[in-house]
Amino acid sequence: MGYRVAVVGATGLVGQQVMRLLEERRFPVSELRPLATARSAGRVVQFAGEQLEVREASAETLRGADFAFFAASGDVSRELAPVAARAGTVVIDKSNTFRLDPEVPLVVPEVNGDALAGHRNLIASPNCSTIQLVVVLKPILDAFGLRRVVVSTYQAVSGTGAAALEELEAATRADLEGRPFEPQVYPQPIAFNVLPHCDRFEDEAATLEEWKLVRESRKILGRPDLAVTATAVRVPVRVGHSEAVWLETERQADPAALREVLAAAPGVVVWDDPTRNLYPTPLQVAGRDEVFVGRIRRDPTAERAFWLWIVADNLRKGAATNAVQIAEALIRA
Amino acid sequence: MGYRVAVVGATGLVGQQVMRLLEERRFPVSELRPLATARSAGRVVQFAGEQLEVREASAETLRGADFAFFAASGDVSRELAPVAARAGTVVIDKSNTFRLDPEVPLVVPEVNGDALAGHRNLIASPNCSTIQLVVVLKPILDAFGLRRVVVSTYQAVSGTGAAALEELEAATRADLEGRPFEPQVYPQPIAFNVLPHCDRFEDEAATLEEWKLVRESRKILGRPDLAVTATAVRVPVRVGHSEAVWLETERQADPAALREVLAAAPGVVVWDDPTRNLYPTPLQVAGRDEVFVGRIRRDPTAERAFWLWIVADNLRKGAATNAVQIAEALIRA
Numbered sequence: 001m002g003y004r005v006a007v008v009g010a011t012g013l014v015g016q017q018v019m020r021l022l023e024e025r026r027f028p029v030s031e032l033r034p035l036a037t038a039r040s041a042g043r044v045v046q047f048a049g050e051q052l053e054v055r056e057a058s059a060e061t062l063r064g065a066d067f068a069f070f071a072a073s074g075d076v077s078r079e080l081a082p083v084a085a086r087a088g089t090v091v092i093d094k095s096n097t098f099r100l101d102p103e104v105p106l107v108v109p110e111v112n113g114d115a116l117a118g119h120r121n122l123i124a125s126p127n128c129s130t131i132q133l134v135v136v137l138k139p140i141l142d143a144f145g146l147r148r149v150v151v152s153t154y155q156a157v158s159g160t161g162a163a164a165l166e167e168l169e170a171a172t173r174a175d176l177e178g179r180p181f182e183p184q185v186y187p188q189p190i191a192f193n194v195l196p197h198c199d200r201f202e203d204e205a206a207t208l209e210e211w212k213l214v215r216e217s218r219k220i221l222g223r224p225d226l227a228v229t230a231t232a233v234r235v236p237v238r239v240g241h242s243e244a245v246w247l248e249t250e251r252q253a254d255p256a257a258l259r260e261v262l263a264a265a266p267g268v269v270v271w272d273d274p275t276r277n278l279y280p281t282p283l284q285v286a287g288r289d290e291v292f293v294g295r296i297r298r299d300p301t302a303e304r305a306f307w308l309w310i311v312a313d314n315l316r317k318g319a320a321t322n323a324v325q326i327a328e329a330l331i332r333a
Numbered sequence: 334m335g336y337r338v339a340v341v342g343a344t345g346l347v348g349q350q351v352m353r354l355l356e357e358r359r360f361p362v363s364e365l366r367p368l369a370t371a372r373s374a375g376r377v378v379q380f381a382g383e384q385l386e387v388r389e390a391s392a393e394t395l396r397g398a399d400f401a402f403f404a405a406s407g408d409v410s411r412e413l414a415p416v417a418a419r420a421g422t423v424v425i426d427k428s429n430t431f432r433l434d435p436e437v438p439l440v441v442p443e444v445n446g447d448a449l450a451g452h453r454n455l456i457a458s459p460n461c462s463t464i465q466l467v468v469v470l471k472p473i474l475d476a477f478g479l480r481r482v483v484v485s486t487y488q489a490v491s492g493t494g495a496a497a498l499e500e501l502e503a504a505t506r507a508d509l510e511g512r513p514f515e516p517q518v519y520p521q522p523i524a525f526n527v528l529p530h531c532d533r534f535e536d537e538a539a540t541l542e543e544w545k546l547v548r549e550s551r552k553i554l555g556r557p558d559l560a561v562t563a564t565a566v567r568v569p570v571r572v573g574h575s576e577a578v579w580l581e582t583e584r585q586a587d588p589a590a591l592r593e594v595l596a597a598a599p600g601v602v603v604w605d606d607p608t609r610n611l612y613p614t615p616l617q618v619a620g621r622d623e624v625f626v627g628r629i630r631r632d633p634t635a636e637r638a639f640w641l642w643i644v645a646d647n648l649r650k651g652a653a654t655n656a657v658q659i660a661e662a663l664i665r666a
Contacts (some may be wrong), residue, residue, distance in 0.1 A: 172505060192571050193616040196577070197610065201607040205588075205630035206630060229638070244485040297538035299483075309564065
């Protein structure tokens with residue numbers, strides 16, 4: 001009659017989105033357990049027309065769940081995900097904790113759904129900026145090969161969480177009213193600004209976000225040597241990550257062939273007609289589950305180089321949609 | 334005792350900035366003539382503590398000027414710049430009209446000031462996004478050579494003009510108040526959004542802004558075959574263009590050597606220390622005349638590839654400062 005589903009981080013942006021998607025997509029839920037850290041326990045969330053009280057996530061409250069979507073902090077995942085998995089719950093984890101663990105499949109269903117085979121009850125969902133990239137790279141890799149991928153991102157503040165969304169709102173109001181504003185979430189003001197800094201700096205060179213794009217893309221595409229590199233930039237957008245991607249293919253290609261391959265690819269929508277100013281933007285694709293591509297064109301300075309502009313809802317396909325799609329793939333299997 | 338200086342487009346963002354800079358930099362002005370199209374004639378502008386009435390730009394009102402800064406539309410430049418130049422006025426033109434004319438020097442003084450030699454009274458100042466790029470590329474080209482340059486821009490709305498600044502302001506207020514807003518300047522809403530579309534589409538592939546970056550960089554750097562390619566994106570920032578630049582050098586280099594070469598380059602300021610979250614952002618560099626660089630790091634997937642993050646005030650170094658610096662170079666010569 002359905003599955004017992006726990007959502008860990010049920011009061012966060014992604015957890016809330018997971019619950020909406022379970023409803024929207026009619027995932028067969030017999031029981032929904034909204035869980036969170038002690039701080040949020042006792043709050044009430046909505047699911048399928050019911051008011052549900054949020055409980056503290058623990059081995060106890062997770063017990064007996066068929067699926068658990070983890071959309072809380074890395075610490076919560078580290079502590080509870082293996083416990084739940086050992087107890088027989090299939091954990092779909094959105095945190096960074098297990099993504100590079102060779103024992104844990106890192107899955108975007110339309111790209112490497114086959115990696116789910118033989119899973120040990122713990123499956124990682126990739127970083128938001130990685131998901132939309134690999135959904136587009138995969139069909140190109142299969143059709144034309146990939147020599148090199150250079151990515152510049154334009155990432156929405158919702159990727160940082162609810163507090164960042166509030167900071168963008170408050171900072172923008174303060175700016176328009178000429179009031180000073182002291183940023184709390186970001187190291188510099190985000191209103192009317194851009195910051196070449198997403199997540200913490202992992203080393204002197206690059207941020208963790210930039211490394212995630214590299215390492216996760218390689219694992220998902222099964223190409224540990226793929227030459228992919230990124231600069232990750234935060235922009236004053238609420239929802240929707242964009243990526244300007246320059247890539248070289250191994251084999252002969254042209255924009256028309258790329259458009260054709262992408263239009264036929266699962267989860268991809270091509271919006272690409274400069275004569276009608278048609279290209280995806282974050283405001284347009286917020287609320288959609290697909291990955292949108294436009295500005296597909298040749299770089300005339302190289303033999304087989306192309307530009308693409310990729311946009312997706314970072315809370316949906318970049319997070320909650322992908323996690324729910326993993327669960328859907330598992331119950332279909 | 335000084336020069337008779339005309340400013341064409343004296344009521345626009347760039348023209349206003351030119352007048353402020355002439356004062357700030359103590360350019361020797363004996364007479365300032367604010368000129369504009371008929372629409373703005375009669376308005377009053379400030380210069381050096383005086384109120385000056387704006388007159389309509391014409392052969393007549395330009396006559397006798399030693400210098401004329403053109404910061405109006407391409408049409409105004411096309412009609413009046415050659416007339417003024419023939420009459421003996423040194424014209425410094427900010428429009429796109431003459432930039433690629435082989436008879437017209439396209440100048441960024443710290444990059445190719447020598448191109449001013451033998452000018453015929455008409456000198457073009459490059460596009461905003463080009464200027465900040467070549468100021469940084471030139472010292473790298475000289476020290477290490479350049480094999481390839483891939484640029485993604487994050488461009489402020491002031492690059493489009495005063496009406497775009499007002500649209501960003503109005504659209505943002507409408508959004509925060511939940512009111513609908515119909516964009517007039519941009520094809521889609523610019524508040525809390527990014528648009529992969531600067532200037533008009535020149536062809537099916539690329540925008541004029543993207544082509545300017547390619548063609549102008551090649552001319553200024555004297556490398557007609559330089560492999561440089563760009564995606565130009567508008568972001569909801571008032572002032573300050575940013576660029577994420579991936580480049581390959583011809584000869585061996587490393588981040589420390591790049592930092593050293595850039596720190597010694599004229600017009601460049603290096604802000605690059607991830608341990609202190611130090612990198613330039615548009616809000617920080619607005620009002621400054623230099624070009625700022627940070628996030629200088631190796632792309633470990635290629636032999637001699639590097640990332641840079643370049644930010645400059647598009648109204649100053651990207652427009653007015655560069656134009657005034659051209660005039661300064663001429664009076665020094």
